Amino acid sequence: MTMATAPSDARVRAPARWQDFIQLLKPRVMSLVVFTGLTGLVASGKSINPILAAVAILCVAVGAGASGALNMWYDADIDRLMRRTRGRPVPAGRVQGSDAAGLGVVLSLFSVMLMGMALNWLAAGLLAFTIVFYAVVYTMWLKRSTAQNIVIGGLAGALPPVIGWAAATGDAPLNAWLLCAIIFMWTPPHFWALSLYTTEDYARAGVPMMPVVKGAASTRRQILIYTALVAPLGVVPAFTGLGGMAYLAVSTVGGLVFLLLAFRLYRSQAGESPDPRMDDGLYDVRTGAKDARNLFAFSILYVTLLFATLLVEHLAGLPVLNLLNRELFK
């Protein structure tokens, strides 16, 4: 890799440390996809060699990291304009864009090839599709062109359970796609709640996030609609032979709380005023945006609880419920 101190690039200020390259991989996003991918792998019910299972999860993590690096390379111009992202390695000048792109391409090829050779080519194909969808379809196209960017782009973040399932079984049945659908429907309320209190950031960067394009009231209404869809959808695995009693309880209570918070947000004034933050702290918001912050925080807890419960139930071998025709979803 080229030195980040090349005098020809005026934006480059500090030498790149190895930690900057780790930051390019978006470790927090990576941890979420590792978690959901692992849940898909375990929930499939197929026992595979633990080393190969670890390799499959590693491939999902590295593939997600590669997508993150490609995203940070392409989005450096708008990341530089937003408070939330201007400290990232490329806009901050610690890593050259070409290095970020190179890292993204190399890790993409590594993760897909290893997944194909070590597990199977269905999982590798799904992983390749996910990387391309996030880096090209979402980052290069949807993000800057439509207010539906995170709705459609959310598919990339929703696919890891299917990849995990496919890695274990070589198949992708309806139950795997059900987990994908839950994350897909969860993504809009999650991101739009965040964007309600970072509206000014997105407007400054020219990113057509929903509150910027349609306004805060429309965004709050759409958050409520998506939450009303994801709350019952989250309970469905208890009816398809995927979740047990604990999952039924957690998804029901969690869904009701999610709905309550979305309704409170709908009735609030969140996002109406200019960016309420007075400093660089992402979570330092004034009271007006508190409902948006609460929903954003709970959305993370909600999806974590759903997948953690599924994971624990399957690892502990707890019985699943048989409320519908399970064969249809296997």
Place this chain on the structure above:
Amino acid sequence: MSDPSRETEAEHKARRGRNIALALGLFLFVALIFVVTIVRLRANVAQPF
């Protein structure tokens, strides 16, 4: 590429850190491919068809 002889202390330290990380990454890559090969080989020997 900057001239290593004109590096500052911070640049030298950062370069050293990157090189060690890269070496470690390459070693882990080789070890990973070796382990996966052995695991797949054993599975295929146990179940050849």
